[in-house]
Each structure stands twice: as structure tokens, then as C-alpha cells.
Amino acid sequence: MSETYSLWKTAHILSATILFGTGLGTAFFCWFGYRNAMRTREIAALRAVLRLTVIADYCFTAPAVVFQLVSGLMLMNVLGWSWLSPWSLAVYGLYLLTGACWLPVVAIQIRLSRTADGAPAVDSLPARFHALFRWWFALGIPAFAAVLIIFHLMVAKPLAVS
Numbered sequence: 033m034s035e036t037y038s039l040w041k042t043a044h045i046l047s048a049t050i051l052f053g054t055g056l057g058t059a060f061f062c063w064f065g066y067r068n069a070m071r072t073r074e075i076a077a078l079r080a081v082l083r084l085t086v087i088a089d090y091c092f093t094a095p096a097v098v099f100q101l102v103s104g105l106m107l108m109n110v111l112g113w114s115w116l117s118p119w120s121l122a123v124y125g126l127y128l129l130t131g132a133c134w135l136p137v138v139a140i141q142i143r144l145s146r147t148a149d150g151a152p153a154v155d156s157l158p159a160r161f162h163a164l165f166r167w168w169f170a171l172g173i174p175a176f177a178a179v180l181i182i183f184h185l186m187v188a189k190p191l192a193v194s
Contacts, residue, residue: 037110044103048186051096052179058088059172062141066165073154082145089138097134101127119191126178126185133175140168 065081068074104123114120147161185191 034110037107040103040106040110044100044107047096047099047103048183050092051100052183054088054092054096055176055179058085058093059176061085061088063169069154075148075151075154078154079145079148082141082148086138086141086145089141093134094138097131117191119185119189122191123182123185126182130175130178130182133171133178137168137171137175140164140171144168 062081062085065085066078069078069081108115108120144161144164147157151157151161
């Protein structure tokens with residue numbers, strides 16, 4: 033294999049790891065931070081959790097999402113794979129599905145964070161806040177599943193690639 037391929041593949045795997053790990057980590061942190069804040073009634077804790085979730089997505093997830101696309105296309109090009117193979121189309125579709133879930137999640141996180149920042153107490157959070165949090169959680173399920181399938185396609189390459 034060429035040195036170019038090895039470098040792109042290593043970078044692609046590292047960015048996929050960052051993407052998956054940050055996504056799972058922020059979901060865990062945000063979900064349990066929210067539940068804990070509702071139990072303890074600590075608005076400051078909720079504010080911190082939501083602020084850090086937004087920051088983590090901005091610093092880690094967003095760059096990894098972009099790099100995954102670039103590095104994936106570069107790998108396909110280096111390998112000479114068809115851009116329209118069943119494998120490629122499956123990956124594009126899952127990538128778009130993930131993005132279609134993740135972009136609203138980011139917007140929801142920002143709204144949740146701003147709402148919590150303006151609330152004097154947990155009890156003063158509007159019902160819409162809790163409804164948005166449920167949407168945040170629900171959108172994470174198909175996004176997470178799609179990422180797992182993409183990982184499988186990256187490793188197993190079960191569909192024709194040429």
C-alpha cells in the first residue's frame with residue numbers, strides 16, 4: 033500500500049474515533065447531567081453541562097464530521113473505488129442521515145443552553161425545554177445507529193466497492 037493511503041487511512045480512523053467518542057461522551061455527559069440537575073434542582077450544574085456539550089461539539093465533533101467526509105473521499109480516490117458503487121451510496125446515505133439528525137441536535141443543544149442560562153432555577157425551565165431535550169435524545173438514536181453501521185461498512189466492506 034502507498035504511503036499516501038496509509039496516512040489518509042490513519043487520519044480517517046483517528047477522526048472516526050474522535051467523532052464516535054466525542055458523540056458518545058457528550059451524549060452520556062449531557063443525558064446524565066440533565067437527569068442529575070432535575071433530581072438535585074441545581075441550575076448551575078445544568079448550565080455547565082449544556083455549555084460544555086456545545087463546546088465539545090464545536091471543538092471536536094464538527095471538525096471530525098468535516099474531516100470524515102474529506103478523508104473518506106480521498107481514500108476512495110486513492111483506492112480508485114467507484115463513487116457510485118453500492119458501498120459508496122450506502123455510506124453517503126448513512127452520512128447524510130447522521131447529519132440530518134446531528135444538525136438539529138446542535139441547534140437544540142444551543143437553545144437548551146441559552147434557555148438554562150436565562151432561567152433562575154430548574155423549576156422555572158419551560159415545558160418546551162424538556163420537550164426539546166426529549167427531541168435531542170430521540171434524534172441521537174438514529175444518528176448513533178447510522179454511525180455504527182458506517183463503522184461496519186468501513187471495516188467489513190460487505191458491499192461491492194468497484
